[in-house]
Amino acid sequence: MLNRTEAITTLPSSLLSALQTRLGERLTLALAHRQQHGRDESPFDVAPPAAVVFAESSEDIAFVLAQAHAHHVPVIPFGAGTSLEGHLLAVQGGISLDVSRMKQILAVNAQDLTVTVQAGVTRHQLNAELRHAGLFFPIDPGADATLGGMAATRASGTNAVRYGTMRENVLGLKVVTAQGESIQTGSRARKSSAGYDLTRLFVGSEGTLGVITELTLRVYPLPEAVSAAVCFFPSIDAAVQTAMQIIQLGVPIARCELLDAHAIRAVNAHDKLGLREAPMLLMEFHGSAASVAEQAQTVQALAREWGAQDFDWATTPEARSRLWAARHHAYLSALQTRPGCRCVTTDICVPISRLAESINESVREVEAAGLLFFIVGHVGDGNFHMGYLIDPAQPAERETAERLSHQMVARALRLGGTCTGEHGIGLHKQGFLIEEAGEGAVAMMRSLKRALDPHNIMNPGKIFSL
Numbered sequence: 001m002l003n004r005t006e007a008i009t010t011l012p013s014s015l016l017s018a019l020q021t022r023l024g025e026r027l028t029l030a031l032a033h034r035q036q037h038g039r040d041e042s043p044f045d046v047a048p049p050a051a052v053v054f055a056e057s058s059e060d061i062a063f064v065l066a067q068a069h070a071h072h073v074p075v076i077p078f079g080a081g082t083s084l085e086g087h088l089l090a091v092q093g094g095i096s097l098d099v100s101r102m103k104q105i106l107a108v109n110a111q112d113l114t115v116t117v118q119a120g121v122t123r124h125q126l127n128a129e130l131r132h133a134g135l136f137f138p139i140d141p142g143a144d145a146t147l148g149g150m151a152a153t154r155a156s157g158t159n160a161v162r163y164g165t166m167r168e169n170v171l172g173l174k175v176v177t178a179q180g181e182s183i184q185t186g187s188r189a190r191k192s193s194a195g196y197d198l199t200r201l202f203v204g205s206e207g208t209l210g211v212i213t214e215l216t217l218r219v220y221p222l223p224e225a226v227s228a229a230v231c232f233f234p235s236i237d238a239a240v241q242t243a244m245q246i247i248q249l250g251v252p253i254a255r256c257e258l259l260d261a262h263a264i265r266a267v268n269a270h271d272k273l274g275l276r277e278a279p280m281l282l283m284e285f286h287g288s289a290a291s292v293a294e295q296a297q298t299v300q301a302l303a304r305e306w307g308a309q310d311f312d313w314a315t316t317p318e319a320r321s322r323l324w325a326a327r328h329h330a331y332l333s334a335l336q337t338r339p340g341c342r343c344v345t346t347d348i349c350v351p352i353s354r355l356a357e358s359i360n361e362s363v364r365e366v367e368a369a370g371l372l373f374f375i376v377g378h379v380g381d382g383n384f385h386m387g388y389l390i391d392p393a394q395p396a397e398r399e400t401a402e403r404l405s406h407q408m409v410a411r412a413l414r415l416g417g418t419c420t421g422e423h424g425i426g427l428h429k430q431g432f433l434i435e436e437a438g439e440g441a442v443a444m445m446r447s448l449k450r451a452l453d454p455h456n457i458m459n460p461g462k463i464f465s466l
């Protein structure tokens with residue numbers, strides 16, 4: 001079954017009957033629901049799944065997986081549908097398993113700085129609840145993704161430079177295996193030496209080993225003072241050099257984001273902001289009032305050495321929200337600059353000392369190719385995103401975008417980086433994973449997959465081929 005080649009476009013009658021008896025209307029074969037769950041933000045077009053299940057508990061998920069395992073039918077976990085690399089696509093048909101109704105915040109342990117939540121809770125929902133306790137969860141990938149999905153793709157985002165990624169902030173998981181068995185990994189303790197680190201195995205597994213149903217997460221006290229600033233630079237290189245020096249000097253900046261002139265132009269049109277259309281750093285500082293002021297002063301002096309202009313400070317929550325909304329809208333804003341286009345998005349991460357070289361070469365290549373593009377990046381930790389805006393009716397544009405993407409990833413690997421800092425592998429970067437990790441490491445990943453999912457029902461066709 002590991003070598004299945006034909007997609008399952010209709011469910012076996014015995015499986016369908018069992019699911020209908022248990023789930024009722026929470027199982028749907030309606031085309032609209034199937035199409036909604038058969039696409040994400042990637043440029044791939046794949047047939048929708050055969051069915052959609054809306055799970056409301058770990059027991060629902062265990063039942064579905066036990067039945068799917070018995071019938072050798074694929075299952076694709078679905079959260080908010082915001083992935084960019086084809087993670088959610090039913091390339092071998094089967095069942096889309098939607099966990100978005102599992103939205104309970106099960107425990108807030110303020111004294112231990114931990115929370116336990118169901119997988120369908122979103123980061124906005126969690127932070128709205130935590131605010132009353134003076135806490136927050138910092139991982140911010142931009143979209144209001146589900147926490148289960150964020151763990152499955154090992155998400156990071158704008159705060160990673162200070163608070164880390166999902167890898168550092170997931171303490172434990174409840175997971176349903178491919179056979180329908182529920183297991184617990186990790187605990188609320190901050191560290192453990194007990195056996196294999198199964199939590200880290202499932203974080204970043206992209207739904208290929210099991211379904212995450214509950215998460216125990218680190219949370220943090222809300223900072224006493226927060227200040228955000230934007231400044232504009234004469235070139236992308238100047239902006240990136242500033243970001244590099246901020247990190248190399250050890251300034252404990254919380255966020256350091258880059259938007260190029262194309263991204264600024266797009267968000268100006270979308271959000272009516274009137275920002276200078278030049279490379280911009282958007283930064284945020286957390287801490288005491290005195291430490292925030294000191295950090296800001298240091299960064300401003302560094303930025304001016306690289307020609308920064310028009311410093312604009314935002315200290316109120318409303319002003320900061322307005323700035324960060326522009327950053328989070330950059331992707332959708334860019335799509336609107338070319339109606340009907342698709343975006344081929346590539347993210348890479350390199351050592352901070354090689355960031356300027358990586359971005360500058362990537363910009364030269366795309367400008368020479370003549371494609372429309374934009375850049376946003378979590379440059380504080382060496383991670384940036386290149387979006388190529390292509391006409392889906394022009395195959396040559398797609399081919400050019402993929403060629404540029406490959407060149408960009410190859411450069412990142414030569415510089416000691418990775419093919420993806422946060423998007424994951426999915427469908428799009430399977431060849432790059434082999435280039436980065438090597439055949440031996442990928443073979444070991446395949447061995448783990450075969451051991452935990454012998455019928456290859458868990459999100460088949462993703463990360464690597466079998």
